[in-house]
Each structure stands twice: as structure tokens, then as C-alpha cells.
Amino acid sequence: MIQNHNRGKIIRMPKNLGVNSINLVLTEFKDVFNYNEQRLTGYVLDLSKIRKINVLGMLIVYKIIEYSVEKKCFQNPEIHYEELMEDKWAEFEFIPILNSYIKEVDSSQSFKNLKIQLTDKFILAPQPLLRNSDFTDKYLKNKFLPKIKQYYQGRDKVISMVFTCFSEILLNFWEHAVDDTKSIMIADGNKNYMEIACSDTGNGIISTLKKNPKYNGFSNTELISKCVNKNVTSKENTYHMGFGLWIIDQIVKEVKGRFHLFSEGVHYSNEYGKVKIKNTGFWQGTIVYIALPLNNAKSLCDIDRFKTKAMDNIKIDFL
Helix, strand or coil, X not given: CEEEECCEEEEECCCEECHHHHHHHHHHHHHHHHCCCCCXXXXXXXCCCCCEECHHHHHHHHHHHHHHHHCCCEEXXXXXXCHHHHHHHHHCCXXXXXXXXXXXXXXXXXXXXXXXXXXXXXXXXXXXXXXXHHHHHHHHHHHHHHHHHHHCCCCHHHHHHHHHHHHHHHHHHXXXXXXXXXXXXXXXXCCCEEEEEEECCCCCHHHHHHCCHHHCCCCHHHHHHHCCCCCCCCCCCCCCCCCHHHHHHHHHHHHCCEEEEEECCEEEEEECCEEEEEECCCCCCEEEEEEEECCCCCCHHHCXXXXXXXXXXXXXXXX
């Protein structure tokens, strides 16, 4: 929560920072997007109460720091944290990137040094999603996919499901993001589960869809519901078919996982097949979070909803 103190305001993170508390965090932070170039003084980001945090929580904390520094929202803000946060930042290689923002230097070199870690866990350090063919061909095909195959060796359906979800998130952010450097993806997994989080602070899904006159008359809650349907795209009459979020939603529903989508004040959730849509705190851009149990993995050909003539035209060719 945000509290006044004798120098300005303290912005406190909850003890358990994950998908169940993100709505609270977004509500508390929504005003930050109105602070561009204001250089407000006396602000403290207090992470010291955090006792549990997942990849989504880490990504949101990072994106808030990134945005507030780049947009010059605060003047000399303080960040308070305990050993847990330092350990988590080190585990996912956030420290070099955070230091670049604190020192206000170019972070691109820090991103270039990040990699996929394979130990007893599968960790994807924060990766910028770049909209160019070299990134798709050289990184996804030649570096990313082999690591997934190596870690999940002999489990073809797991490999297919995990990589399909990564790929569809990537393609969705390519479709609506404007600034290539502001879409960040991270992941954390083991032999039994995979968590993927991705966020940007650019054009959100809602604003992007509203550019299509077809969707002008819809409310934000109606739009976020529609964006997980088939054939919904902001770029009709192009190669964008509008199947990506629908594919993710169907896979998550089939394996009883979790899929959360936040954009510009609205929240879509698919929790173990149960869908909810509600208003939430404003986030400039889009946040996607997926949690996949892997004990009953499904490839697209296992799911009846994909066994149609129309789906035969969808080519997921990363594999």
C-alpha cells in the first residue's frame, strides 16, 4: 500500500507477491503512470515485507522501477529490501539490469549477457522481446528450443506445450507492442510445472483493439473477454490471424492451469478452467501470466477444439 511519511510516500509491497496480490499492487501503483517527468521527491519503494514472490511479482517490481526511472517520475527515490529479494534478483539475473537503471545507463548490454539456466530448475532470465526475424530464427529456434528439449528430454508433449505457450505470448506482444525494448519475458519451472510472465508498458491490448473500428463500441471488460476468442486481431487483412491468446487459453483450460491477462484497468483470469473478468488498477500496457502443470501435458493435436478444418491452416512452425 501507499502511505504518507514525513518525507513523502512509502509504497509497500505485500508479503506474498504473486498473481493473487497483483490486483492490489496495480490499484496502488496506477497513479505512477501519471507522474511522467514530475520528479516527485520523498518516495520509497518498500520491498522489505516480502516473504514470498514468484516470477510475476519479480517482473512487476522490475517494470515499475524501469518505468519510473525512464519516465523520470521520482527524484532520488529509495528502495528498501531484505535478503530474500536480493537472492531472487541474483537467481534471475536482475541485478545488472537494475543497477543500470539506478545508475541511469544503457541497459541493452546487460540484457545481452542474460541466458537460460538449467540446474534442477529451468530459469529464463529476463529477455527483451525483439520484433525482428533474427530474434525469432536465431534465438528461439537455435538457443531457446534446444534448452527446452534438453531439460524436458523424452517428454515430447511437454516440450510442445511449453514452447507453444512461449511462442504465442511472444507473437501476441509483437502484435501490439510498439517499443521493442519494453516487452520483457521471464520464466521459472521444474519437471512438474512452468510459470511464464511477460509485461510491457507500451500500447495495451485494449488500446490496440480499439484502433480497429470493429471494436469501437465495446467496453474494456468486453474487449478483454473478446481478445481470448478466435479471429480477434487489431490487424485484420494481414497475416495476424488472432488465434494466439485463444490457443493459450484453451491449453490452460485443458491442463487445469492458470492464465491471467491484465491490461489498462481490466483483468481476465482462467483459473483451472473457471473464467472471471473484472476491473482492476490501471496498468499501461499488458501483463500476461501462465502457470502450467506438466504432469498431463497436451499438444495441440490432443485437444478436440483444435481438430477442425480451420485450425489446419494455423502453422506453429517453431518446432
